[in-house]
Amino acid sequence: MTERTDHQALSDWAENEMTLPKNSTTALRGGDAAAAGRALLERAGGGRPPLDPNAQPGQESPRRQVRLPKPLSDSVDAIAARQGRRPADVMREAIAAYAASHSTPA
Known part of the structure; x- marks a missing residue:
């Protein structure tokens, strides 16, 4: 607060x-x-860069939300801190690995 x-x-x-400088042209x-x-x-192109390098201009990444038990959330935060990354990046990598190991070849 x-x-x-x-x-x-x-x-x-x-x-x-x-107080701005007299005759300021930049403020x-x-x-x-x-x-x-x-x-x-x-x-600047507006907004964040896409997560998908193959995304079309203006295409947004879908958002998913999950609730985690506190110990798991704390663990994700600790991993992210140790690696100097954001928790979202750690979770994204973990989900990608899970999806890759559970996908059936087409």
Whole structure:
């Protein structure tokens, strides 16, 4: 909760009290800042890179959600921390290995 309060205070300061350098051409506020941010995202291709290297532009990866028992969730978090990875990457790799070992050849 403190982080949200600190963030809000900083946001308020930046929007209302921060003094910009005289004749600044780079500092934007309000609608101009929002428009510049949107333009930057559009130039960057928008959003995260696809998980599937063969995905078509704009194709999103399906999302699956599972609930895990606390000990298993803690184990995934510990593995991810040891490997310097995200828990989602660890789970994705584990599911891929499971699917590969349980798939029947077509």
